[in-house]
Amino acid sequence: MSASHKTILDTLQRVFGYESFRGDQQAIIEHLVDGGDALVLMPTGGGKSLCYQIPALVRSGTGVVVSPLIALMQDQVDTLTELGVRAAFLNSTQDWRTAREVEQAFLAGELDLLYVAPERLLTERCLELLAGGEIALFAIDEAHCVSQWGHDFRPEYLGLSILSERWPAVPRIALTATATTVTRREIAQRLDLTAARHFVSSFDRPNIRYRIVEKAEVKRQLLQFIQTEHQGDCGIVYGLSRARVEDTAEFLCQHGIPALPYHAGLSAAVRAGNQSRFLREDGLVIVATIAFGMGIDKPDVRFVAHIDLPKSVEGYYQETGRAGRDGLPATAWLAYGLQDVVQQRRMIDESPGEDLFRRRLGSQLDAMLGLCETVSCRRQRLLAYFDQRIEPCGNCDTCLEPPQAWDGTVAAQKILSAVYRLWRERGQRFGAGHLIDILRGKLTERIKQYEHQSLSVFGIGSDLSEQAWRGVFRQLLAQSLLAVDQEGYGTLALTDASRQVLKGEKTLMLRREPEKTARSSRSTSTRRKEAEIVLPAEAQQRFEALRAWRAEVARSHGVPAYVIFHDATLREIAVQSPSSLDELSHISGVGLRKLEAYGEELLRNVRAAP
Incomplete structure (x- = not known):
């Protein structure tokens, strides 16, 4: 040596x-x-x-x-x-x-x-x-x-x-x-x-479970996710807008989840105070725009949730990587829906700059949409973006509850035909909601106002539910087979690529979400518990006593608890139950300075624990 x-x-x-x-x-x-x-x-x-x-x-x-x-x-x-x-x-x-x-x-x-x-x-x-x-x-x-x-x-x-x-x-x-x-x-x-x-190095974070769900009532979905899987845990929730951040933080607080907002519209003092509390307190959730998080060293973030679609895979990977820095199980949860695709496409179309810049933004969004819509292992798709190849991970939603792939060519043709006929015959464009009503034969006041019940496509899609149709629309937008108009109204138009599908020259295999049952929710919760580190009863008592001691020391020093010792170090002390400074010195994370500063106190706490 x-x-x-x-x-x-x-x-x-x-x-x-x-x-x-x-x-x-x-x-x-x-x-x-x-x-x-x-x-x-x-x-x-x-x-x-x-x-x-x-x-x-x-x-x-x-x-x-x-x-x-x-x-x-x-x-x-x-x-x-x-x-x-x-x-x-x-x-x-x-x-x-x-x-x-x-x-x-x-x-x-x-x-x-x-x-x-x-x-x-x-x-x-x-x-x-x-x-x-x-x-x-x-x-x-x-x-x-x-x-x-x-x-x-x-x-x-x-x-x-x-x-x-x-x-x-x-x-x-x-x-x-x-x-x-x-x-x-x-x-x-x-x-x-x-x-x-x-x-x-490998980009893989095997302790993080990736899950992407179809967006419905996103605040309720987020609340249920936290309450059933991460109650009392520290986490980060990302939203695109300041208003969304404020509203979501308030909603979580109203339902018993301690949460703080963080975005560029807050004063520097408020941002610094909220960040300081997040770093120092246990069980706190920060709801933030992407202005928050770079360089965050907090090791015990148990989940990162996105309530809006990230703009790129790089951003998504960077943000989800703030979960589970200690190597223990963590969750990356994303709610994603049709409106996300419409909004992101429109933002790209309206963004200033050269065509090259917009094309780059579009390719980044396409990669993110591909991750959301994949029927294969999400971790494989995520790491492939960084030129890394792995076997299916067994720790993402598509591995644990594989979605179905189905031939959506006919359904896509019905949508594209409806868009074509409205524009060709009436000179009209509408959003996804109105088009779904036409396809499902729903006689709304708006349909009667425009006499759309007389269209040949009226009622030809009654075989699919409204939710299923929204999934098809979302995937057509994701694959650029539909475009969002540039007038800011969110209406839909055909693209050059639509022709192949309309003519039957291209087969579309689409993703169908697996049925969500009470049983699957329970199994997710059970899998999480199995993945967690479970300490023997005596070691758990020692661990809690050591955490309480660490909290007091951190408060007296004015620093976050993890600056004193990480949970992983306290767990190892609790399990090993060292009886001397020499034994304590072999615990990972106990260097000479910390041994000198805290060694005797640690040993006293170990001996005093029940």
Whole structure:
């Protein structure tokens, strides 16, 4: 074993309390310690931060970390401080005296890690500051933010290539949990990392169960999902609009689910306060727009729910990845319906910019719709988007309750014929709801007003329910066999691709949802319980006692509970029931600093538990 490897392994065990590395961590760390540049793709919860934290501790100088969200720097620094690491940040929340103290500590070589937002780093003052100290490495976190095609584009990231120009001898590492092959190439090009070594880990998060349901009364569906499967759990709910976020948070609170809103329309103080509560309290649900979540380190998020269709697979993967960072069972739940497709298509048509930009948005939406409508394993479809191939997972809804594929060609022809005849014979266009009434022969006031009962297509679709027809409409929109008009009314029109179906030149296999029964709901709940870690009775009592102790310590320190210890560490202590500091030191997550700070208290709590 080389001297550098011994130092690296010793740092992992002594500071962070882990016995061994996971996946590519060791190779990445050794490459960086030796002065190489790296581009790292690793799933959320895969241990990306260690890949730059350990080299920053081993190499001479301070590791400078570029982080896009100043609201999360405090928690990252708190976590490192608890481990005995000399860490600090520079951002706009500090007064000038505090910032000056941090700057002086950096110049004096008294910091192991310094976190800086990209917009601050690119100021001449900050660049001059960095030039006055010794830098161990640069770490660019959430590197996908540099991609102009990506879901989290940050213009400030485009200027970070200056780091290679001013500090060519300092190693750089760019890290992200979300990047296709194209995005990875763009990251390397824009950050001047074309010569960097690429480390691409598996994107699979096997502990997350993916479920996509047909949207009906989405707030009621969300409430039932939380009450039956995640009562008392911490979770994130994503919605597209500020109004939707506010309304849903209020609805959950009215029904006994503690929930807080988060969106850009709230004041900075309210956003910071709500985020702080979410990070520090157990069992809290945050309802948010996509403005929330990047870099969230909270390990015990048990579910991520989407009540509106995400715009891309990258965004969906990034957001669902915030669940189950601790490796324990978690759920990614999405409600998706016809109106989602109509709305997203219209937003793309109305978006400013060049045709190329709109086509890119359209292809991203097509991939997301393909994930929603697939009849095969969802995880296979999701990972294939990132060029990864796996066997069916057995832990998604399509694996657990396989949907039926049926020949929907005739049904599609009926819809397309109705749209054609309305436009050709009457010069009229209508939305899906009115077209379904025509097909099902429903004599509504509106149908009588327009005399649509006289159409040849009136009543030819009485064999399918309204819900079934909505599913067919949704899938025709998803496959661009129907288009949303660009006048903003949500009416439907034929596309160039419609002709093949109308003429019978193309067969359409569509997805039919499996019947939802009380039995299937119970079986889902049972499977979840089987998947959870169940502790013996005595160990469970010790675990609860340790959690109560941890909560008190966290409150006294003003930090989230997981900064003190993760649940996984407390569970292992509860099961192993160590009786000495030496036995405790072998528990994963108990490093030297935490052993010294909390070892005796932990042992007292273990002995005192029933």
